[in-house]
Amino acid sequence: MTETEEPRREDGVIVRGPEEVDSSESAHPADTADHLESLELEEQIKFIKRLPVKEAASSIAEMGHQERIELIQRLNLGMASRVLSNMAPDDATDILASLDEELRRRLLARIPPRDRVELRELLTYDPDTAGGVMNTDALVLHQDLDTDQAINLIREQVEDKEIPYYAYVVDDENRLIGVVSLRELMIAPHTMHLEDLIQSQRLISVHHATDQEEVARLISNYNFLALPVVDEEGKFLGVVTVDDVINIIHEEASEDMQSMVGAGMDETTESPWFYSVKKRIPWLLLNMVNSAVAAYVVHLFEDNIAKITILAVLMPVVGNMAGNSGQQALAVMIRQIAVEKFERKKFWLGVIREARIGFVNGMMLGGAIFCVVWVLTQNVALSGVAGAAMWLDMFVGCTAGASIPLMLQELGRDPAQASTIFLTTITDSVGFLSLLSLAGLVLLGG
Amino acid sequence: MTETEEPRREDGVIVRGPEEVDSSESAHPADTADHLESLELEEQIKFIKRLPVKEAASSIAEMGHQERIELIQRLNLGMASRVLSNMAPDDATDILASLDEELRRRLLARIPPRDRVELRELLTYDPDTAGGVMNTDALVLHQDLDTDQAINLIREQVEDKEIPYYAYVVDDENRLIGVVSLRELMIAPHTMHLEDLIQSQRLISVHHATDQEEVARLISNYNFLALPVVDEEGKFLGVVTVDDVINIIHEEASEDMQSMVGAGMDETTESPWFYSVKKRIPWLLLNMVNSAVAAYVVHLFEDNIAKITILAVLMPVVGNMAGNSGQQALAVMIRQIAVEKFERKKFWLGVIREARIGFVNGMMLGGAIFCVVWVLTQNVALSGVAGAAMWLDMFVGCTAGASIPLMLQELGRDPAQASTIFLTTITDSVGFLSLLSLAGLVLLGG
Numbered sequence: 001m002t003e004t005e006e007p008r009r010e011d012g013v014i015v016r017g018p019e020e021v022d023s024s025e026s027a028h029p030a031d032t033a034d035h036l037e038s039l040e041l042e043e044q045i046k047f048i049k050r051l052p053v054k055e056a057a058s059s060i061a062e063m064g065h066q067e068r069i070e071l072i073q074r075l076n077l078g079m080a081s082r083v084l085s086n087m088a089p090d091d092a093t094d095i096l097a098s099l100d101e102e103l104r105r106r107l108l109a110r111i112p113p114r115d116r117v118e119l120r121e122l123l124t125y126d127p128d129t130a131g132g133v134m135n136t137d138a139l140v141l142h143q144d145l146d147t148d149q150a151i152n153l154i155r156e157q158v159e160d161k162e163i164p165y166y167a168y169v170v171d172d173e174n175r176l177i178g179v180v181s182l183r184e185l186m187i188a189p190h191t192m193h194l195e196d197l198i199q200s201q202r203l204i205s206v207h208h209a210t211d212q213e214e215v216a217r218l219i220s221n222y223n224f225l226a227l228p229v230v231d232e233e234g235k236f237l238g239v240v241t242v243d244d245v246i247n248i249i250h251e252e253a254s255e256d257m258q259s260m261v262g263a264g265m266d267e268t269t270e271s272p273w274f275y276s277v278k279k280r281i282p283w284l285l286l287n288m289v290n291s292a293v294a295a296y297v298v299h300l301f302e303d304n305i306a307k308i309t310i311l312a313v314l315m316p317v318v319g320n321m322a323g324n325s326g327q328q329a330l331a332v333m334i335r336q337i338a339v340e341k342f343e344r345k346k347f348w349l350g351v352i353r354e355a356r357i358g359f360v361n362g363m364m365l366g367g368a369i370f371c372v373v374w375v376l377t378q379n380v381a382l383s384g385v386a387g388a389a390m391w392l393d394m395f396v397g398c399t400a401g402a403s404i405p406l407m408l409q410e411l412g413r414d415p416a417q418a419s420t421i422f423l424t425t426i427t428d429s430v431g432f433l434s435l436l437s438l439a440g441l442v443l444l445g446g
Numbered sequence: 447m448t449e450t451e452e453p454r455r456e457d458g459v460i461v462r463g464p465e466e467v468d469s470s471e472s473a474h475p476a477d478t479a480d481h482l483e484s485l486e487l488e489e490q491i492k493f494i495k496r497l498p499v500k501e502a503a504s505s506i507a508e509m510g511h512q513e514r515i516e517l518i519q520r521l522n523l524g525m526a527s528r529v530l531s532n533m534a535p536d537d538a539t540d541i542l543a544s545l546d547e548e549l550r551r552r553l554l555a556r557i558p559p560r561d562r563v564e565l566r567e568l569l570t571y572d573p574d575t576a577g578g579v580m581n582t583d584a585l586v587l588h589q590d591l592d593t594d595q596a597i598n599l600i601r602e603q604v605e606d607k608e609i610p611y612y613a614y615v616v617d618d619e620n621r622l623i624g625v626v627s628l629r630e631l632m633i634a635p636h637t638m639h640l641e642d643l644i645q646s647q648r649l650i651s652v653h654h655a656t657d658q659e660e661v662a663r664l665i666s667n668y669n670f671l672a673l674p675v676v677d678e679e680g681k682f683l684g685v686v687t688v689d690d691v692i693n694i695i696h697e698e699a700s701e702d703m704q705s706m707v708g709a710g711m712d713e714t715t716e717s718p719w720f721y722s723v724k725k726r727i728p729w730l731l732l733n734m735v736n737s738a739v740a741a742y743v744v745h746l747f748e749d750n751i752a753k754i755t756i757l758a759v760l761m762p763v764v765g766n767m768a769g770n771s772g773q774q775a776l777a778v779m780i781r782q783i784a785v786e787k788f789e790r791k792k793f794w795l796g797v798i799r800e801a802r803i804g805f806v807n808g809m810m811l812g813g814a815i816f817c818v819v820w821v822l823t824q825n826v827a828l829s830g831v832a833g834a835a836m837w838l839d840m841f842v843g844c845t846a847g848a849s850i851p852l853m854l855q856e857l858g859r860d861p862a863q864a865s866t867i868f869l870t871t872i873t874d875s876v877g878f879l880s881l882l883s884l885a886g887l888v889l890l891g892g
Contacts, residue, residue: 013652014651165629177462182611209458246691250695253784258774262774267778277806280774281810285811295762306752312761313748316765335700420773424769432762
């Protein structure tokens with residue numbers, strides 16, 4: 001009886017029933033995976049060898065990407081291939097795709113032929129597409145079955161399937177013609193044919209080459225639990241499930257935030273540190289080249305700075321404010337592109353919105369800097385120059401911040417990639433140019 | 447027959463069956479919501495009045511947050527209250543919570559008493575907690591029922607429920623003691639009691655005050671489709687479903703990216719532009735105050751700049767590179783906190799990792815700037831000063847970028863909030879201080 005036990009609480013999470021333990025008799029694979037990750041590699045291997053192979057497979061599947069690759073590489077070939085063939089095919093494919101050619105070949109050779117054919121096929125899909133994230137363990141039913149036959153078949157098969165709440169209805173050529181949920185089957189009359197059950201259904205499926213972001217958007221937009229994947233002829237290939245979508249959304253959010261500043265898209269705090277060094281260096285170099293533009297602008301006005309050194313004090317303030325203001329526009333636009341379907345007109349209207357915001361915020365903060373400089377120097381001309389340069393630059397920053405991701409998107413590039421680097425080049429250059437040239441005109445008479 | 451129709455394709459998405467149309471006989475609420483959002487407010491109202499109230503409710507529920515609030519505010523009270531009482535309680539609560547006090551009171555007064563009591567209760571939960579996002583329309587079964595009785599009850603009730611794949615088992619006092627899936631019910635022997643079916647189950651539930659991020663992490667970690675929510679006494683209150691989690695993850699990712707640079711957490715390109723102005727101004731002011739620190743550092747060395755104006759050219763390059771490098775560390779750390787459970791030791795080890803990266807990248811890019819400056823000026827001392835300042839500042843930037851979100855987290859604050867603003871203050875100040883003071887020592891002899 002579960003009632004007699006005292007539920008355990010931790011941070012508002014309440015767990016009743018068997019304790020999660022090393023022996024992992026009834027532990028959830030995600031918990032076993034957490035436990036595994038806390039161990040050294042040698043310990044992991046010992047632990048895995050003690051587990052039944054199915055449990056070992058599902059636990060390794062739940063580990064972080066980097067961690068599970070390292071573990072699989074260190075298991076002996078026999079063990080590794082048994083684990084892979086007992087894993088959901090999409091997870092096994094993810095792992096195999098990240099191993100080097102030679103090891104992959106040797107592991108595949110030891111996997112039973114039926115699974116091998118499937119894994120080989122899955123390996124041909126681009127990992128960022130529906131084909132690359134789909135699962136092939138689905139309930140497939142022929143259209144001629146009736147409800148009772150379907151329910152019996154499901155009772156036999158369901159244990160092995162990853163998506164036990166939908167069944168996919170196909171015709172003689174394995175073309176997908178409908179989806180039924182267990183709930184619909186339970187409610188439907190006993191001898192109704194599946195064909196009739198799905199008759200007026202609106203069926204949404206995706207081609208295997210559809211981008212995973214689009215798949216995630218469809219599933220989250222329609223609140224689906226799974227979305228079927230088909231080939232050119234409409235033949236059923238597999239399904240993408242909602243838990244894959246959660247991973248996709250996390251992954252895309254990390255990619256956006258990290259690529260925005262030129263960090264590696266797939267970096268985590270557990271990536272080897274030298275991997276991060278390699279990933280970031282090219283973007284830092286780009287940033288240096290771009291900084292040279294702003295530096296050149298300053299160089300053109302070195303004479304002015306020598307005469308009015310306070311300009312060097314104001315330069316970083318103006319550049320910094322416009323950069324920050326532009327990054328605000330950038331962040332909102334990148335998230336909008338991530339969450340909503342891209343509609344050209346609507347998104348470009350967003351640029352006008354940001355231009356307005358930049359104009360007003362620029363005016364307010366430009367006014368503020370005018371006051372501060374005036375209080376400190378009692379020099380109205382200098383204060384005016386600082387205020388005007390900041391106003392202009394914040395306006396430009398917001399407009400550029402909103403435009404950069406859209407331009408990258410229109411060019412077919414990742415809308416986030418290195419966007420802050422491009423933005424800073426613009427805001428620094430425009431800021432220094434306006435501040436230093438205006439100062440030359442107003443304070444030094446040209 | 448669906449087979450006779452030609453499937454429609456668009457971007458790899460294949461749709462079979464009834465076309466989505468204005469009359470919306472069989473359109474998915476998400477499509478109707480898209481259609482609604484493309485209309486002017488007046489047109490939306492006309493369109494809604496033509497729909498059956500249930501469809502109107504589910505379509506409005508699928509609209510963007512801002513859009514659905516505006517629409518509800520413009521409907522007459524009778525229509526609005528009918529729509530709200532036909533909506534899933536969690537969506538109705540979201541809308542009601544965003545209306546002004548007076549309108550909320552008047553709408554609630556017109557909602558049938560049973561629904562009203564429920565909505566009033568839901569309104570008491572913090573919107574960012576399990577209680578705030580949970581749904582109360584769940585299948586609840588008493589522990590004494592047997593499988594057949596349970597299936598019959600489900601057949602009667604299932605149409606109205608939002609989560610038709612799990613049923614929640616409770617005791618006499620409505621305390622949650624187990625969960626059964628439709629699949630388990632289908633496979634189990636006909637007369638087995640639910641109590642026995644759930645006997646050795648490990649049940650995970652959350653308290654209503656649990657943060658929604660924690661709920662999202664549990665659901666995505668365990669690949670749950672739904673997670674039950676209980677009160678202090680373990681009484682069943684409702685469930686959070688996986689589609690809510692997708693929204694939570696999107697929301698949290700937007701909040702992180704936007705709050706990092708001081709934009710409003712909930713801004714979108716459709717927010718009224720003046721709303722964004724108001725949200726951003728305080729952070730821009732903070733940024734200006736922080737910039738003043740860096741500006742003050744420059745001010746201390748104005749004499750040096752007057753003598754060696756090229757320092758003003760190098761200043762933005764050093765500040766910019768260290769800022770970029772620090773933002774890379776910041777982005778990786780913020781995403782890590784978003785995706786993984788917070789473990790103090792592991793995360794602080796991430797800071798050491800970033801310090802290493804900063805040290806090596808700083809050395810490489812510092813070396814690059816040394817070469818560039820030397821080529822341009824043939825001045826070894828100046829080149830050395832520029833290289834050393836950049837090296838030091840990039841090292842500090844990476845270390846600070848990784849530490850800031852952790853420190854905010856330890857202080858119980860949002861780890862992303864204004865983090866780039868704090869970071870820039872540090873990188874600018876340290877960069878200018880090291881560049882200008884080193885230049886003073888080396889080039890001007892102190």
